[in-house]
Amino acid sequence: MAQTVVSLRGVSKRYTRGRQTIEVLHNLDLDIDKGDFLALMGPSGSGKTTLLNLIGGLDRPSAGELRVGDARLDQMSSAQLTRWRAQHVGFVFQFYNLLPVLSAERNVELPLLLTPLSAAERMKRVRIALQIVGLADRGKHKPAELSGGQAQRVAIARAIVADPTLLVCDEPTGDLDRKTADEVLGLLQLLNREHGKTIVMVTHDPKAAEFATHTLHLDKGRLVEQAAHA
Amino acid sequence: MRYLPLIWATLWRRPPRTLFTMLSIAVAFLLYALLTAVNAAFNTGIEVAGADRLVTTGRYSLTQVLPAGHIQKIQSLPGVALVAGQSWFGGYYQKESNFFPQFPTQIEPYLAMYPEIVLPEDQKQAMLRTRTGAIIAKTLADRYGFSIGDRIPIIAGIWPLADGSNNWEFDLVGIFDTKNPKDRSIYEMMLFHHEYFDEARQFGKGTVGWMVVKTRDPAQNETVIQQIDALFANSPHETRTQTEKAFNQAFIKQMGDIGLIMSSIIGAVFFTLLFLTGNTMMQSVRERIPELAVLKTLGYSDGGVLALVLAESLALCLLAALSGLALAAVLLPGIAAKLPGFSGLALTPGAFAGAVAIAVLLALVVGLIPALRAMRLQIVDALAAR
Ligand SMILES: Nc1ncnc2c1ncn2[C@@H]1O[C@H](COP(=O)(O)OP(=O)(O)OP(=O)(O)O)[C@@H](O)[C@H]1O
Numbered sequence: 302m303a304q305t306v307v308s309l310r311g312v313s314k315r316y317t318r319g320r321q322t323i324e325v326l327h328n329l330d331l332d333i334d335k336g337d338f339l340a341l342m343g344p345s346g347s348g349k350t351t352l353l354n355l356i357g358g359l360d361r362p363s364a365g366e367l368r369v370g371d372a373r374l375d376q377m378s379s380a381q382l383t384r385w386r387a388q389h390v391g392f393v394f395q396f397y398n399l400l401p402v403l404s405a406e407r408n409v410e411l412p413l414l415l416t417p418l419s420a421a422e423r424m425k426r427v428r429i430a431l432q433i434v435g436l437a438d439r440g441k442h443k444p445a446e447l448s449g450g451q452a453q454r455v456a457i458a459r460a461i462v463a464d465p466t467l468l469v470c471d472e473p474t475g476d477l478d479r480k481t482a483d484e485v486l487g488l489l490q491l492l493n494r495e496h497g498k499t500i501v502m503v504t505h506d507p508k509a510a511e512f513a514t515h516t517l518h519l520d521k522g523r524l525v526e527q528a529a530h531a
Numbered sequence: 532m533r534y535l536p537l538i539w540a541t542l543w544r545r546p547p548r549t550l551f552t553m554l555s556i557a558v559a560f561l562l563y564a565l566l567t568a569v570n571a572a573f574n575t576g577i578e579v580a581g582a583d584r585l586v587t588t589g590r591y592s593l594t595q596v597l598p599a600g601h602i603q604k605i606q607s608l609p610g611v612a613l614v615a616g617q618s619w620f621g622g623y624y625q626k627e628s629n630f631f632p633q634f635p636t637q638i639e640p641y642l643a644m645y646p647e648i649v650l651p652e653d654q655k656q657a658m659l660r661t662r663t664g665a666i667i668a669k670t671l672a673d674r675y676g677f678s679i680g681d682r683i684p685i686i687a688g689i690w691p692l693a694d695g696s697n698n699w700e701f702d703l704v705g706i707f708d709t710k711n712p713k714d715r716s717i718y719e720m721m722l723f724h725h726e727y728f729d730e731a732r733q734f735g736k737g738t739v740g741w742m743v744v745k746t747r748d749p750a751q752n753e754t755v756i757q758q759i760d761a762l763f764a765n766s767p768h769e770t771r772t773q774t775e776k777a778f779n780q781a782f783i784k785q786m787g788d789i790g791l792i793m794s795s796i797i798g799a800v801f802f803t804l805l806f807l808t809g810n811t812m813m814q815s816v817r818e819r820i821p822e823l824a825v826l827k828t829l830g831y832s833d834g835g836v837l838a839l840v841l842a843e844s845l846a847l848c849l850l851a852a853l854s855g856l857a858l859a860a861v862l863l864p865g866i867a868a869k870l871p872g873f874s875g876l877a878l879t880p881g882a883f884a885g886a887v888a889i890a891v892l893l894a895l896v897v898g899l900i901p902a903l904r905a906m907r908l909q910i911v912d913a914l915a916a917r
């Protein structure tokens with residue numbers, strides 16, 4: 302029996318804009334097992350990013366129970382969530398979100414600055430992370446000197462450098478061409494298979510979803526179907 | 532320390548903007564250092580004033596001359612130890628830009644009253660023997676290349692000779708220094724005999740500009756002041772006597788309240804700087820809202836992000852301020868060498884500490900609002916560019 306890493310019970314998310322309240326996620330139940338590579342699909346505005354932000358501890362549910370690992374995210378304060386994120390989750394975004402003024406190495410090092418590791422230990426881990434994503438020779442380059450695919454791989458190195466169990470990726474290939482996208486997806490697959498990372502990935506691209514072990518569809522804030530691959 | 536590369540890289544995000552801002556801050560601090568040094572030079576006059584010295588001037592103005600006969604009358608008061616008359620000569624050497632103060636006075640009592648002036652005994656004796664003799668501060672002798680035995684031509688600004696000529700000549704017989712090198716700028720002057728001056732000048736004979744009085748005991752100052760002014764009350768030449776300290780203070784006040792003018796200039800400069808630097812910091816934070824959101828996503832706390840922005844502001848202001856102060860430290864000795872009366876001009880540790888405190892305050896004031904904005908940033912909204 303697989304171990305459950307992420308578990309949602311009756312999770313809802315509402316936003317209040319002025320006098321109007323909109324419910325973006327309705328009473329979701331979801332379990333994600335350790336070692337899963339879950340693709341989350343659905344039309345624009347269906348709540349994919351909102352769900353991902355909840356799982357990644359960037360936001361808190363309006364109702365329901367949200368457990369990731371041993372942590373009850375729905376009961377944590379925003380300061381507790383911040384500390385939890387630093388240790389347990391890596392983020393990959395559509396537009397890479399690297400700091401343009403820092404070299405690839407320094408970007409990857411950012412999460413490690415929050416740990417007690419020494420400068421030498423930090424650099425060692427940065428090198429390993431860059432090696433895993435195949436960019437060991439680009440450490441000194443600034444983001445502007447990298448291609449889109451390379452920048453996204455640096456972002457993935459930054460997401461894994463502190464060795465989180467969970468990776469959340471919001472349209473990580475949304476800005477890449479087919480070939481580069483496939484390389485990045487292959488890398489995520491490798492991290493999932495070889496390094497045991499649990500991955501939740503939002504995508505619009507059915508081909509991208511094929512790299513995942515499971516696919517879930519979200520429509521107007523409800524989960525509609527679950528398909529297993531592989 | 533581990534955040535230094537991040538802060539440094541962020542600081543230079545837009546190099547022209549950072550350079551321009553730093554240049555403005557550096558110039559402001561250069562100005563601050565120069566004006567503070569000048570202000571301090573003015574105020575040393577007050578600090579070195581002798582506790583037992585009084586200055587007697589005309590009752591209504593410093594430019595009102597007094598009969599030289601006042602000297603004897605004051606001297607006869609029981610609380611008075613010494614009296615010397617002095618006048619403002621107002622001449623220059625060769626050209627007007629070579630101006631420095633010259634005073635005719637009674638050399639013997641004057642030197643006795645000013646123990647901080649150090650003149651070798653043999654030179655003092657030579658001075659007392661030489662009717663046309665003069666003694667000069669070492670800093671001035673060095674600047675103009677004077678040595679003992681030189682005949683020094685001084686062109687009079689106020690007092691012509693009896694024949695109408697302005698070309699006075701003095702025999703340099705002594706070069707003095709001050710006990711404390713710090714006081715050099717106060718006694719940067721030339722002294723010669725009142726007797727010679729009074730005989731040779733065309734008009735104004737039998738008068739002095741003011742008198743310096745040494746009391747037997749500083750505790751008696753107030754009594755002696757009243758006695759002196761009472762001596763001449765209701766005469767055509769009424770006097771006003773003050774302690775040397777009060778006199779120096781009043782003199783500086785008359786020259787325009789330099790301290791106030793300088794504070795106003797510095798205040799205006801820093802007020803402008805507040806907006807300029809504040810704007811730079813605001814822009815810098817506004818531009819990288821998404822980047823700050825990413826840092827928070829990675830687990831940087833609200834307080835951490837606040838500290839990063841404040842650190843950036845501190846780095847900007849301190850670095851620029853220190854460059855301005857360093858430039859001032861390099862320039863001040865050169866300025867001091869060109870300005871008579873300001874040979875002590877320097878960046879003092881006190882002025883330096885004050886400047887650093889101002890820089891820190893500036894950094895905190897201009898950094899606080901952007902730092903709070905960065906701190907309050909909501910990740911989810913910032914990432915969605917909402
Ligand atoms: N902070 C917020 N305040 C108000 N409304 C919000 C907020 N965040 C999300 N929404 C709304 O919730 C709905 C779902 O948004 P979400 O970003 O999760 O959609 P998505 O499935 O990721 O869409 P896309 O595919 O376009 O990225 C949208 O209608 C959006 O406008």
Ligand SMILES: [Mg+2]
Nearest residue numbers: 349350351471
């Ligand atoms: Mg989305």
